[in-house]
């Protein structure tokens with residue numbers, strides 16, 4: 001594989017290395033010199049799990065100096081937010097904007113990292129970099145709290161082919177909290193009453209074509225219809241599409257309902273929303289403890305539940321992928337084959353979690 005900048009995708013200029021998992025997070029979650037375990041990696045060629053360990057310092061990837069610099073402010077802000085989160089302190093809607101951006105960065109960073117580590121066994125085109133994936137699509141975080149007094153960091157869902165094909169969902173555990181993160185185009189729009197897409201097509205290029213439908217102009221929870229454990233706090237942020245050109249879709253977004261859920265209507269940035277009993281309301285602008293889940297899980301129960309939930313979500317969204325109507329038979333067969341395998345691997349992991 002050619003070396004590319006993890007942020008912009010180009011040949012790195014004044015090459016620098018970016019830690020996908022930042023140093024400050026390693027420090028917040030235990031001994032900074034420990035070996036962090038990033039496996040197992042699934043080898044599709046041999047259909048087996050390969051266990052590989054990496055010291056945190058090995059888990060870094062090429063970037064341009066300027067790209068690296070550009071995201072250092074996000075890292076500084078994210079560190080402050082995560083520190084307050086693990087200390088159970090009040091957070092504002094601006095803090096959640098930062099957390100969402102940072103989780104986008106980590107999710108795509110992990111996607112590229114595993115692409116490197118597995119030597120791109122999935123043959124995915126890594127034409128999908130951090131810079132154009134931050135704040136570009138609908139996003140959600142389900143926050144689960146545990147009783148754990150032990151610090152630590154874990155991931156779920158990032159080392160499987162399903163994540164390589166469709167990096168929509170993963171879990172990041174930071175000390176006592178699990179952040180279950182979901183993000184892709186239109187993933188929360190329909191049940192927030194916004195314009196949505198129930199019809200999409202693969203194209204012969206990289207992009208997916210979406211057909212948009214007028215929104216229902218009212219919020220109809222649950223916002224996410226894949227099955228999930230509700231003993232959490234749900235945080236949402238709709239992001240309206242802008243890559244297709246405002247002129248073409250603009251009129252669908254010109255409603256009072258869309259405006260009522262907009263933080264910046266012009267830029268297509270939605271408000272931060274939070275679940276409150278069975279309702280979805282705007283998250284307070286001022287610092288608030290509205291995000292702290294009422295339920296406290298036993299850590300082993302939470303880890304088992306959440307691993308299964310990540311794998312099940314990945315299967316759910318692979319099953320609801322775009323239509324093949326506009327691509328060649330060759331591409332259709334390739335995608336079908338890949339998804340079949342990806343689902344098989346996830347089912348294997350679900351079975352392992354069930355047996356634990």
Ligand SMILES: [Zn+2]
Nearest residue numbers: 005008064067
């Ligand atoms: Zn770059």
